[in-house]
Amino acid sequence: MTDLRSLAHLSGIEQLKLGFQNGNAAPIAETLGFRLTHVEEGLVRFESTPTHAVYNPIGTVHGGYIATLLDSACGCVVHSMLKPGQVYTSLELKTVFHRALTEGTPVITEGRIVQSGRRAAFAEAEMRGVDGKLYATATSTCLVMDVG
Numbered sequence: 001m002t003d004l005r006s007l008a009h010l011s012g013i014e015q016l017k018l019g020f021q022n023g024n025a026a027p028i029a030e031t032l033g034f035r036l037t038h039v040e041e042g043l044v045r046f047e048s049t050p051t052h053a054v055y056n057p058i059g060t061v062h063g064g065y066i067a068t069l070l071d072s073a074c075g076c077v078v079h080s081m082l083k084p085g086q087v088y089t090s091l092e093l094k095t096v097f098h099r100a101l102t103e104g105t106p107v108i109t110e111g112r113i114v115q116s117g118r119r120a121a122f123a124e125a126e127m128r129g130v131d132g133k134l135y136a137t138a139t140s141t142c143l144v145m146d147v148g
Helices: 012-021 027-032 063-079
Strands: 033-038 043-046 086-097 107-116 119-131 134-146
Touching: 012 033, 012 063, 027 033, 027 086, 043 063, 063 086, 063 107, 063 119, 063 134, 086 119, 107 134
Parallel strands: none
Antiparallel strands: 033 043, 043 107, 086 134, 107 119, 119 134
C-alpha cells in the first residue's frame, strides 16, 4: 500500500484515484473484506459482503463492521476534497443502525460530501443492500489541516 503522506504534493482526489488505479487498499479494507469501487470529487462508493467472521454474539453483523465502512466512506469522501498539502482527521462520527445485517448480504456504502471548508469538512454516508434496503447511515465531522 502506498503511504498517502508521501503523495502530499497531489490533491486528495488525485491520491485516491492513484490508489484506486493501482489496486492499493488500506489494511482495514483487506482485513474486513471491503473495496473501493468508485471515487470522484465529493462521492465515493465501497462494496462488501460481510461474512460470519464479523458476527456479534447475538447472531448478526457487528455494529463495528458497519461503522467502519461508514467511517471509511465519510473519510474518503472528505479526502477527495483535499488540496495538495492538506490532511484530515475525524472529529466525530454519528452512526444510526436501521436494520440488522446478516452474512452473505452484499452491501454498497456510499459517502457524499455535505460541505468542505478550509478547516472543517462534513460528510454523510449510507449503507444499502443491492436491493436498495437501508441498513445504516452516518454523519461525520472532520478537521482539515495543512501539512507542515
